Amino acid sequence: QQQVKQSPQSLIVQKGGISIINCAYENTAFDYFPWYQQFPGKGPALLIAIRPDVSEKKEGRFTISFNKSAKQFSLHIMDSQPGDSATYFCAARARGNKLTFGTGTQLKVEL
Amino acid sequence: SAVISQKPSRDICQRGTSLTIQCQVDSQVTMMFWYRQQPGQSLTLIATANQGSEATYESGFVIDKFPISRPNLTFSTLTVSNMSPEDSSIYLCSVGGGTDLTDTQYFGPGTRLTVL
Numbered sequence: 019q020q021q022v023k024q025s026p027q028s029l030i031v032q033k034g035g036i037s038i039i040n041c042a043y044e045n046t047a048f049d050y051f052p053w054y055q056q057f058p059g060k061g062p063a064l065l066i067a068i069r070p071d072v073s074e075k076k077e078g079r080f081t082i083s084f085n086k087s088a089k090q091f092s093l094h095i096m097d098s099q100p101g102d103s104a105t106y107f108c109a110a111r112a113r114g115n116k117l118t119f120g121t122g123t124q125l126k127v128e129l
Numbered sequence: 130s131a132v133i134s135q136k137p138s139r140d141i142c143q144r145g146t147s148l149t150i151q152c153q154v155d156s157q158v159t160m161m162f163w164y165r166q167q168p169g170q171s172l173t174l175i176a177t178a179n180q181g182s183e184a185t186y187e188s189g190f191v192i193d194k195f196p197i198s199r200p201n202l203t204f205s206t207l208t209v210s211n212m213s214p215e216d217s218s219i220y221l222c223s224v225g226g227g228t229d230l231t232d233t234q235y236f237g238p239g240t241r242l243t244v245l
Contacts, residue, residue, distance in 0.1 A: 067233065
């Protein structure tokens with residue numbers, strides 16, 4: 019019930035390409051869906067987040083698409099750059115502000 | 130946003146010993162959380178650190194193993210007790226949510242623990 023499923027586990031994209039990471043959830047009580055970016059040796063940093071009453075949110079090269087009926091959301095990174103190479107986690111917030119994290123996606127952007 | 134620091138940044142410990150990790154925030158926050166991230170894995174919530182009361186632990190985590198203190202609104206500690214190699218992980222504190230810092234949780238840099 020609390021699980022958030024994330025795919026793919028790893029992703030290789032050419033510079034300038036689009037990176038797409040998908041997440042799915044079951045618990046309809048989740049009310050906030052953030053994406054975090056984590057570089058090796060660092061804590062996760064908030065990238066972008068969305069509420070379920072919005073279908074899309076864009077911040078620079080990063081876009082979240084949200085499908086409430088399907089209980090799915092995805093992160094799109096446009097014009098991917100080598101500096102985007104990191105691990106990305108989707109998450110979902112339940113009551114008490116507890117975050118449930120997806121399993122993570124290791125993104126590598128190649129030149 | 131919040132600036133969060135953790136001490137130590139890393140440590141190597143012997144089996145059977147205990148380590149206390151400190152988390153300091155640059156502003157007063159109501160909600161603080163402790164997470165564990167095992168090597169190459171996702172983040173798992175250990176507990177919510179409540180100021181003025183006992184921490185609330187998630188399933189699979191107990192106070193005897195992970196005692197937590199929250200003496201004020203800017204500081205918390207997590208102790209990993211009677212350590213075994215299976216406790217080797219990154220331990221992260223986070224703050225935010227509710228009325229403090231909008232919805233967002235901000236994470237500290239983490240404490241990388243290796244147990245031999």
